[in-house]
Amino acid sequence: MVEEKEITVNIKKYDGKNDPYWKTYKVRADRYTQMTEVLRRIKTEQDPALAYRASCHMAVCGSCAMKINGFPRLACRTMAFDVMDENNEINLEAMDYYKGIRDLIPDIDTFYDRMYKVMPRLYADESVIAGENEQRMTPSEQKEVWKFQECIWCGLCVSACPSVRMDEKFLGPAAHAKGYRFIADGRDTKTEERINILMDSAWRCTSCYMCYEVCPQDVQPVIAIKKTKSYLNEYKGNTEVTEMARKHDDTVFDLINNTGKIKESTLYLKTFGFGEAIKDINYMRKEGKLKYALAKDNDVKNIDEIKKIMGDKK
Numbered sequence: 662m663v664e665e666k667e668i669t670v671n672i673k674k675y676d677g678k679n680d681p682y683w684k685t686y687k688v689r690a691d692r693y694t695q696m697t698e699v700l701r702r703i704k705t706e707q708d709p710a711l712a713y714r715a716s717c718h719m720a721v722c723g724s725c726a727m728k729i730n731g732f733p734r735l736a737c738r739t740m741a742f743d744v745m746d747e748n749n750e751i752n753l754e755a756m757d758y759y760k761g762i763r764d765l766i767p768d769i770d771t772f773y774d775r776m777y778k779v780m781p782r783l784y785a786d787e788s789v790i791a792g793e794n795e796q797r798m799t800p801s802e803q804k805e806v807w808k809f810q811e812c813i814w815c816g817l818c819v820s821a822c823p824s825v826r827m828d829e830k831f832l833g834p835a836a837h838a839k840g841y842r843f844i845a846d847g848r849d850t851k852t853e854e855r856i857n858i859l860m861d862s863a864w865r866c867t868s869c870y871m872c873y874e875v876c877p878q879d880v881q882p883v884i885a886i887k888k889t890k891s892y893l894n895e896y897k898g899n900t901e902v903t904e905m906a907r908k909h910d911d912t913v914f915d916l917i918n919n920t921g922k923i924k925e926s927t928l929y930l931k932t933f934g935f936g937e938a939i940k941d942i943n944y945m946r947k948e949g950k951l952k953y954a955l956a957k958d959n960d961v962k963n964i965d966e967i968k969k970i971m972g973d974k975k
């Protein structure tokens with residue numbers, strides 16, 4: 662006999678006009694009960710007006726993304742018993758960042774807009790489309806794109822990304838994962854165009870790893886962003902951000918080549934310039950963190966060995 666418990670589910674309700682409010686429901690659940698099943702029971706047995714999205718119930722369609730106890734998750738991939746607290750309580754809210762439509766349903770048009778900006782499909786060679794040729798992927802190419810093509814467009818990473826909120830020119834984690842997936846695919850004919858679309862945006866990511874943390878598919882968008890940055894030499898444009906990126910790249914190379922270390926204070930100074938550094942020094946002084954920036958950093962020995970590993974700058 663599987664043990665059942667009564668759980669308390671608090672849902673942040675929203676009618677599309679008035680301020681959201683919390684409503685509480687009691688539901689019976691056991692250790693096999695997914696959060697989408699909890700919602701289905703509430704809707705069918707207690708509140709037919711409850712609005713939420715779910716379709717596949719198996720982490721494929723991406724529609725049941727929401728905040729569960731404040732953390733962005735897929736409801737169908739979350740077991741009620743795994744998230745309830747010591748009082749058997751669970752809080753459900755719509756994802757952050759997106760405009761609310763009703764209850765747990767956000768308007769994710771902005772997510773789709775970002776995805777379509779990176780041309781999220783393969784553009785094969787004309788001869789392949791005409792059926793005159795075939796293009797195969799090598800196993801290593803397949804391995805490189807595998808993780809990034811697993812995205813189910815759930816929108817959780819975008820809802821959790823601080824850079825998306827702060828910087829409207831940043832395309833967001835999921836679009837970057839998708840964009841890099843095609844940059845790394847040797848069958849695609851739009852590599853240059855993709856690098857042009859993605860490069861400035863890639864350097865707007867703060868590498869906070871929230872997208873890595875919340876993605877239910879382990880897509881690791883931040884890794885796709887780091888890999889995209891490595892195409893900087895192939896990027897022919899020049900923006901304020903990519904100019905800073907080039908300085909950053911050159912300084913990292915020179916520091917490792919000459920001292921064997923990335924000396925953060927020198928890196929910052931050479932990347933952002935004296936004016937920005939002064940502002941930050943003031944901030945760090947106020948926060949009591951200046952001592953960390955000024956800590957003595959000894960050079961490593963055997964620097965010639967490091968120079969051999971680093972090779973030519975290009």
Ligand code: SF4
Pocket residue numbers: 818821822823824825833834865866867868869870871872873882883886
């Ligand atoms: S690592 Fe970059 S893309 Fe990911 S959440 Fe942080 S800022 Fe956003």
Ligand code: SF4
Pocket residue numbers: 811812813814815816817818819834835838875876877878879880881882
């Ligand atoms: S990268 Fe992960 S979190 Fe982001 S939309 Fe795709 S599956 Fe969802």
Ligand code: FES
Pocket residue numbers: 697714715716717718719720721722723724725726735736737738
């Ligand atoms: S219902 Fe499809 S991903 Fe959860």
